Amino acid sequence: xxxxxxxxxxxxxxxxxxxxxxxxxxxxxxxxxxxxxxxxxxxxxxxxxxxxxxxxxxxxxxxxxxxxxxxxxxxxxxxxxxxxxxxxxxxxxxxxxxxxxxxxxxxxxxxxxxxxxxxxxxxxxxxxxxxxxxxxxxxxxxxxxxxxxxxxxxx
Numbered sequence: 001x002x003x004x005x006x007x008x009x010x011x012x013x014x015x016x017x018x019x020x021x022x023x024x025x026x027x028x029x030x031x032x033x034x035x036x037x038x039x040x041x042x043x044x045x046x047x048x049x050x051x052x053x054x055x056x057x058x059x060x061x062x063x064x065x066x067x068x069x070x071x072x073x074x075x076x077x078x079x080x081x082x083x084x085x086x087x088x089x090x091x092x093x094x095x096x097x098x099x100x101x102x103x104x105x106x107x108x109x110x111x112x113x114x115x116x117x118x119x120x121x122x123x124x125x126x127x128x129x130x131x132x133x134x135x136x137x138x139x140x141x142x143x144x145x146x147x148x149x150x151x152x153x154x155x
Contacts, residue, residue, distance in 0.1 A: 049080040055151040061140040063089050067151040069136070073099065076128030083112060083120045083138060091120055092140040099126045100134045102150065109139075 050071025057066050063085060070080040079099060085091050091114060100107035112122035124136070135150040 052082075055136065055153075058138075058149040058151060060095075060138055060149050061092050061142050061147040067136065067138070069153070073126050073130075073136075073153050075126050075130040078123045078125050079136075081112075081122050081124060081136065082115070083122075085118045085120070087118055089118075091118075092142055094141045095120050095122070095138065096140075097122050097124050097136065097138045099124050099136055099153070100131050102135075102137060102148075104137070106131065107137075 053069040053072075055067040055069055057064055059065075060083070065086075066084040068082040068084060070082060073079040081097060083095060083097075095112040096109045097112060098104050098107040098109045106127050108125050108127075110122045110124045112120040115121040127134075134153060136153055137148065137150050139146060139148040
């Protein structure tokens with residue numbers, strides 16, 4: 001009886017330490033939990049971030065990528081972005097983004113995380129107040145050096 005109790009207690013602690021997620025789930029860097037093998041969201045829908053607003057295609061680190069704003073940008077709040085790479089292309093090891101001026105002065109830079117096979121996702125806090133002429137900036141570090149591009153905040 002005591003050994004059953006010990007096993008039950010051990011199992012309880014083990015599941016609690018794993019965050020209590022159901023088997024077959026995984027947690028993203030931003031804390032969202034998804035089921036493994038979960039189908040992609042329909043176009044225009046991305047978790048709870050809001051509607052997708054494509055901001056254009058830019059060349060970043062020698063690769064053409066699409067910048068997508070998820071939801072809206074509000075001063076002093078987090079704005080969510082996807083940087084979508086072509087299938088089969090190599091994503092950079094480091095991708096940072098910020099909202100504001102090219103210099104980054106008054107802005108907080110955010111490191112993006114891999115999401116799926118072709119996307120890097122980041123949550124950027126917009127400065128408050130938002131400087132006039134602010135853009136979304138993206139910067140990669142690579143073997144060929146740094147590459148920096150901007151995208152408008154309007155869609």
